[in-house]
Amino acid sequence: MKPWLFALSAVILCVLLLTAYTVKTTQNKCYFDDVDYASVLQWNGVLYGGDTDSDLSGLSKGKAIGKITYSKTEHRCPRKKMQDGDATNLKTGTQLYEVNGYEPSARIWAGDQLYEAYSNPAARTLNDLLDAVGKIQTVRFISGNDGSELMDFTPEANAIFIREFPKLEYIPQEELSKQTKSWVGNLYWMEIEMKDGSTRRIAYNTMFPSFHSAYATPELAELIEQQRKLIYAR
Structure with a gap:
């Protein structure tokens, strides 16, 4: 499978399953095997996938709306269900911004990376x-x-x-x-x-x-x- 197709499929699968990792528990200790997270974050109940293929030169950042407060990659035993402010592989503290011209429920910036909505219960x-x-x-x-x-x-x-x-x-x-x-x-x-x-x-x-x-x-x-x-x- 080509890299771009794999990335798109990975995001879709991550949204469907809400998680893409294997957690093992033994003697009250958690560890995981070679986790390769799709790039996903949750904000205001919306799940977003990272866009790595677009030409972003025509887009600009709007006002700051929050920060990533929890990253799965930073935890030995990450929680399974994502919450607002959670990301799979962004660093804790990554600033979130509106995308000028778009509703934040559709697109947001996480640092300098564009994230697009894939699941919105509203x-x-x-x-x-x-x-x-x-x-x-x-x-x-x-x-x-x-x-x-x-x-x-x-x-x-x-x-x-x-x-x-x-x-x-x-x-x-x-x-x-x-x-x-x-x-x-x-x-x-x-x-x-x-x-x-x-x-x-x-x-x-x-x-x-x-x-x-x-x-x-x-x-x-x-x-x-x-x-x-x-x-x-x-």
């Missing part, structure tokens, strides 16, 4: 999760092997996607996973590019027409299939 639509209305520039297909660009949606299809995607009903990833037999099925890898130049990689399941946190409408599912076919028609 969300009702994907826009509640992503704060994407009016901010998406382009959607495209990318390679599942190396993340390279395959094809942008046509202007007409792009406009429909930009309009309809944020409206989709938000479903927590763990719930959608249960409904789709652990989200089995063929995946299309896609990338959403924002007007500020930052990007977000998403996966689309063809067996259960859905993204990780929402089912696609029939219109959107048909649109994606039509656009996919254009890759091979060129």
Whole structure:
């Protein structure tokens, strides 16, 4: 598996399971084996995953909103359930900031690293999760092997996607996973590019027409299939 695809899958898995480590207990002493945490933090009930692939030059920091108060990597026996202010591998004391132009429930800075929301119990639509209305520039297909660009949606299809995607009903990833037999099925890898130049990689399941946190409408599912076919028609 390619590094970027592994990183994305690791974040998704971490959100689904809320933990990605093995803890052993013997004679009242805890220790763990070669922990490789996905980069996750929790703030105001929202779980965020670290974005390591985007061009962040078009983004800027807003006001300070808090600090990391607990890091799993700093504890021999880390607690399993994450709480507000917890992170998997950020150092305790890392300053958190708003991202100018975005709701903090969608994106925050942790030091100089961007974190994007992957789970929000208060969300009702994907826009509640992503704060994407009016901010998406382009959607495209990318390679599942190396993340390279395959094809942008046509202007007409792009406009429909930009309009309809944020409206989709938000479903927590763990719930959608249960409904789709652990989200089995063929995946299309896609990338959403924002007007500020930052990007977000998403996966689309063809067996259960859905993204990780929402089912696609029939219109959107048909649109994606039509656009996919254009890759091979060129």
